[in-house]
Amino acid sequence: MLDTDQMPASYWITNPDNIYIGNHAAGSDHCNFWFKLDDHPSGPSATKSVCPNGVKLGTFKDNVAHSATRYGLRVFPLYAPRTNPCQPYYKACQDDNYAHNEPIFAEFKDFLAYKNGFSGVITENSGAVSIRNVTSIENAESSIEISTSDLSRDNYARIIDCKIVGMVPDLFEA
DSSP, X not given: OOGGGGSOEEEEESOOSSEEESOEEEOOXXXXXXXXXXXXXXXXXXXXXOOGGGSOXXXXXXXXXXXXXXXEEEEEEOBOOBSSXXXXXXXXXXSSTTTTSOBOOEEEESOXXXXXXXXXXXXXXXXXXXXXXXXXXXXXXXXXXXXXXXXXOTTOSEEXXXXXXXXXXXXXXX
16 A cells, blocks of 8 residues: 555545636545645556646636645645656756746635645645635644745745634634
């Protein structure tokens, strides 16, 4: 068994270049939406000519995730979309490291995440990734987490126009 076999997701996404609009996910034992973007596909589809963690994002908007034991939306382990997904990110001897392989912006938008066990939204090792117009309510540990990597210029990973509500008291408790 793989480690990931013990981390189920309602939507387990290994290719970001698809359309995800108006979906609802609830109660997963790990993630509701998991963009599991590895360097290359494995198993029967294994090939070195496809690089999911560098592919552009199709559309991700108007989705809802709640009550997962961990994450509403998780983008992991790395996501840095770029012009040439399988080519190196940059040439070390250039002044502008990214002139060799320009980043492509990815936007996760109009998302509602609530009552998840860890985070509403988490992206790790992000390139040019934006979290836009997300509403995150009563997620146990954090509402939105985004970490950057050295694979993106400064200020490319962004959180824009988001609404965060911490824990809401039960107004009807005796």
